[in-house]
Amino acid sequence: xxxxxxxxxxxxxxxxxxxxxxxxxxxxxxxxxxxxxxxxxxxxxxxxxxxxxxxxxxxxxxxxxxxxxxxxxxxxxxxxxxxxxxxxxxxxxxxxxxxxxxxxxxxxxxxxxxxxxxxxxxxxxxxxxxxxxxxxxxxxxxxxxxxxxxxxxxxxxxxxxxxxxxxxxxxxxxxxxxxxxxxxxxxxxxxxxxxxxxxxxxxxxxxxxxxxxxxxxxxxxxxxxxxxxxxxxxxxxxxxxxxxxxxxxxxxxxxxxxxxxxxxxxxxxxxxxxxxxxxxxxxxxxxxxxxxxxxxxxxxxxxxxxxxxxxxxxxxxxxxxxxxxxxxxxxx
Numbered sequence: 318x319x320x321x322x323x324x325x326x327x328x329x330x331x332x333x334x335x336x337x338x339x340x341x342x343x344x345x346x347x348x349x350x351x352x353x354x355x356x357x358x359x360x361x362x363x364x365x366x367x368x369x370x371x372x373x374x375x376x377x378x379x380x381x382x383x384x385x386x387x388x389x390x391x392x393x394x395x396x397x398x399x400x401x402x403x404x405x406x407x408x409x410x411x412x413x414x415x416x417x418x419x420x421x422x423x424x425x426x427x428x429x430x431x432x433x434x435x436x437x438x439x440x441x442x443x444x445x446x447x448x449x450x451x452x453x454x455x456x457x458x459x460x461x462x463x464x465x466x467x468x469x470x471x472x473x474x475x476x477x478x479x480x481x482x483x484x485x486x487x488x489x490x491x492x493x494x495x496x497x498x499x500x501x502x503x504x505x506x507x508x509x510x511x512x513x514x515x516x517x518x519x520x521x522x523x524x525x526x527x528x529x530x531x532x533x534x535x536x537x538x539x540x541x542x543x544x545x546x547x548x549x550x551x552x553x554x555x556x557x558x559x560x561x562x563x564x565x566x567x568x569x570x571x572x573x574x575x576x577x578x579x580x581x582x583x584x585x586x587x588x589x590x591x592x593x594x595x596x597x598x599x600x601x602x603x604x605x606x607x608x609x610x611x612x613x614x615x616x617x618x619x620x621x622x623x624x625x626x627x628x629x630x631x632x633x634x635x636x637x638x639x640x641x642x643x644x645x646x647x648x649x
């Protein structure tokens with residue numbers, strides 16, 4: 318049985334806990350996401366305590382602390398931030414502007430380090446009355462585009478470099494988006510509005526409509542930037558909108574959902590659609606090209622959120638006790 322790599326620098330030691338008559342639980346750690354490390358290696362995990370502005374970027378393979386930042390004091394903690402795939406940028410919801418009352422999103426550079434008395438202020442602030450009611454944020458690969466989903470049934474696409482809104486995408490169902498997906502190369506955006514029966518694809522360069530996938534209500538982009546992974550194990554060609562042959566979806570066979578892809582797109586972590594005889598849920602790490610299973614682990618309670626490490630070797634998630642575990646599944 319494989320064992321998790323402990324984040325010793327972040328968690329209380331078990332020997333200390335054993336000597337306590339009353340356990341005082343720490344402010345639980347929150348996994349904000351995973352991303353590439355600009356210096357190479359296994360990738361990074363972005364962590365912070367639930368009620369803290371102290372952000373830690375740790376190695377996704379060893380748990381070693383790489384960098385730490387102190388986020389702005391006006392960050393809103395109950396809305397998950399967004400990370401760019403290149404590991405350089407984070408988007409954060411901020412409290413409204415004290416003068417205008419406009420809602421704000423800050424763009425923070427993750428490559429810099431900070432100190433408690435020197436918070437890492439945003440390099441850009443996006444402000445607009447239309448950002449009020451934002452429920453979800455997503456950044457494209459290089460952080461140049463931000464998608465902001467709104468409870469009022471629309472998504473705003475922003476150019477973060479120019480702090481300019483490119484377009485507003487309204488929901489056909491009048492409902493809020495449940496997910497915001499960019500292609501791995503960041504060229505297309507697909508908002509997933511609740512109750513939709515078709516998926517619209519938008520150019521991130523200017524916000525114009527590229528294509529509409531009829532009969533596709535939910536899903537996400539494939540790692541090849543050319544396909545969309547829809548319900549019932551279907552793979553849809555982005556150009557034609559037609560379903561690809563079944564052999565293109567071997568890695569989805571028997572899968573109930575996708576946890577994530579490795580950054581190079583060669584591996585995928587999926588949840589099996591069914592449980593075993595003991596009622597346990599299983600996660601399988603598979604090869605995208607062949608669908609071959611490379612390794613499997615059981616899910617634990619309170620292990621959310623779950624991520625595949627950027628290098629495609631490990632499961633990253635909660636340990637059920639307010640900490641974080643890195644569980645190796647299959648080495649490279």
